Amino acid sequence: MTDFTRRGFLKVLGIAGATAAAGCGGGDADVADDVFTCQDISGLSAVDADLRATLQYTDTSPEEGKDCANCALYIAPESGSGCGTCQTVKGPVHPLGYCTIWAQMTG
Numbered sequence: 001m002t003d004f005t006r007r008g009f010l011k012v013l014g015i016a017g018a019t020a021a022a023g024c025g026g027g028d029a030d031v032a033d034d035v036f037t038c039q040d041i042s043g044l045s046a047v048d049a050d051l052r053a054t055l056q057y058t059d060t061s062p063e064e065g066k067d068c069a070n071c072a073l074y075i076a077p078e079s080g081s082g083c084g085t086c087q088t089v090k091g092p093v094h095p096l097g098y099c100t101i102w103a104q105m106t107g
Helices: 006-013 018-024 046-055
Strands: none
Touching: none
């Protein structure tokens, strides 16, 4: 049996649109019912990709009340939606994501 990723499954069904990639600031955007991912790290160096993995970045926070959108290191996208960036974790960052260096936003 073939093991499909979510991205592959959406492509097979024809749900992922080409215009979605532009809405994520260079990130990987699969849009189906307003769901998108920020996992495209193809432009990162091996060191940056390894750091992202070491810090256990994920698009969905396992910690209630702790996500990238309320992290002091998160930089929201200029468009107001889609993938943002981070001062430490390189590559696209989901506002509902999380990594192990999450820091409470102040003020």
